[in-house]
Amino acid sequence: MASIVERPKKDGTTTFQVKWRLDGQWQTENFGDTDGATQFKNLVEAHGGKWPHGWVRGRGFVEPDEQPGDMPLITWANRYVSRLTGIDVRTREDYESEIRLHFQHIEHTTASGLTLPATICNLTQDDVTDWVRREQEGEQDPTDHKKWRRRPADPKSIRNRHGLLFCMVQAAVDATPQLRTTNCCKKTSLPRLDDHIDEEMTFLERDEYARVATEIKDPDARDLADWLVGTGMRWGEATAIQVRDLRLTADVPTVSVQRAWKKAKKGSPKAFYLGPPKTKKARRLVALTPAQVDMARRLTEGHPPEGFLFRAALGGAWRHANFYNRKWQPAVQAAVEKGLPKRPRIHDLRHTHVAWLIGANIPLPAIQARLGHESISTTVDRYGHLVRALDSEITAAVQAALGAQAPRHGRLRAVVNG
Template sequence: MASIVPRPKKSGGSTYQVKWRESGQWQSEIFGGEQGEEQAAQFRKLVEAHGNRWPHGWVKGRGFVEPELHPDDMDFLEWARRYVDGLTGVDARTKSDYRRDIDRHFAGMAYAGADGSERHAGGLVHQPLDGSAPRPPTVCTVTQDDVSAWVASQAEPLPHPERPGEVLRRKAAPKSIANRHGLLFCIFQAAVDRATPLRGDNPCSRTSLPRLDDGTDEEMTFLEHDEYARISLCLREFDADAADLADFLVGTGLRWGEATALQAKDVSLAKKTISIQRAWKRTEENTFELGPPKTKKGRRVLALSASQVEMLRRQLAGKQPESYVFQGGLGGVWRHANFYNRKWKRACDEAIARGLTKRPRIHDLRHTHVSWLIASNIPLPAIQVRLGHESITTTVDRYGHLVRALDNEIAAAVDAAMVPPARAGLLSAV
């Protein structure tokens, strides 16, 4: 906490010293004049708002000072688009998504003004330290406060500037904000890591983001065995092949793009395994093409249960090595939208009519698979390998809260540690 210490002057009046400890060292700033006390009080609030640190852009003895700009400083949006265009090892669809985020969320949502011109609202702007009107951001002028203000705006609905009661954009989910902030971080880090750095720090490095569990609705839906059985039964009543695919998804934990890209040659009925070598990827033109799995560790071999082997034996009958194991109408590849609208949604609606109290997405079958493995005491590192996660951190972050298998053992260990030694034992020790 910062404090204000009045310092009487021999000539009359007082100066006001704001003091606080930062990283174990005393820091201070002095204010004088007729408004010195008021200015000290305002500065104290700024220090505390910045976590007992010097406010961003404040120079001791001078106040807020705009940073000196690099001679190569440029418009932030131009730099952001240049950064995305120069990325390597990133598929075209991902680049397209990044450009969309730049246009919608960094530049701001576009709308037609009263005069018919295109305008933008809700994007990243630079608020000058002197309190003057906001300005378009450049690479060098954006501050941590600017980024924090942008994050706060993303977490709220964006009202239409000229149409009361309408919104240009709904509030973003915490995960969406985190993803967009991650892109923003990388864009600024590229400016820091440049051979001749455009700026000395990353304004995104200390941003406080909304908690991922702030929402009231769970992002993931986990089905109990009997709950999934209801859906599977309803699905099998009108399409046995679609039910086989759903059973395979929940039984293997494969991503949709991996399971539907599985070819006959990837299955070994003798070894009871499948080899994941490819997955469907959405292109920039919103079509699909085969590519590598999502991560480097996505290439993996999974063991199959006896029932899965029998199902695959049935599905593979008469198929060529390059044929897809799971096929939709007329032998074509299943597309997610078609399967969801024509099969999955219909089955879920019927299951809900029969008493199911959840409405899972297709991807929730992957989450459900993990929850079943955890309930059977399968270690998280083994689950990481099965899912093809690049890092165990991803597995722990998403599913660690489900690990309850050792709750009784942990409670027993705590109880044992807290039991006081016998009185006789204490006396004999003396």
């Protein structure tokens, strides 16, 4: 039987030594905590008093598939993000934050049940699944179950973090020399995006939007809200439109989406800067209604080509926080107090725009182009459930099929004349 001996050190710390006899000789292994010592003691006893298979004294388990080039997962993740191209500084910082806050909780569990730090080579599908589950469940404070050490993550955040991990592991598969032969993230079962009670998107009926808009007393803020719901543009796109982007005298008046506001690097003098739109297809032309053309002419009169279409009180571009706190939120609150049954966000104006187009039987591919979605699947996944235009045709087809059922018994017989 193995035993654990506490050995105080001069610096005030304590080493926990596991001792047992093997072939008449004392064997020892030291640990810095009781949990590790107890876990190892149980492994020794489970192996009949022998060293656990794969354990190297002073190092721990060294797995057979350990190979040159292996490194801690966090080290690999940070190296991967530092070498990414085609992303802005703020996106890189966001990735680094995800690694620091969430990837540190990824662990590797050996076949014998021992938990080890994850490396880019020892990570398995089970390890990824265990991490996703921990992200989904969160971690409660053991001393107070009303508090959280880590709150449960929402399904979208988990999918985004898993997607980043997938790319990192794939980089190890594609590396030269190859560090992995397979991507252990491929078969992960992720939580459903609709696996919650609250609606992620809020859609406003026309009269519901009118109730909110009526409460926006600043005419410049009202113009911006009308533009957002009337074009479906993202906030960062609409507030970045400049006079030179408008084509108001064309046969079909349009506005060209060429730029968008981006969050600047932390510590930068300015919080935002103008950069390219979100994706390649986000660069697009958006057709304008006569009312929108009239608005654009009124707002751009006397302004230079680089002037912004929508301007705050001091003449600069709108900032989301200012618009939300001073214009949008008070208007929504006033409408709610008067009976509005919803609390829409600013981004819900984009969702509302789509709902109105679908209600008018506009095809999803046309909506995809107008919104600037990179893939039609994004449009279908997000808004496909709103498409009801063919309900009557579908039910009629089902009714026709059920109304002409084939005989349930007997064989088919040829019809013979005469």
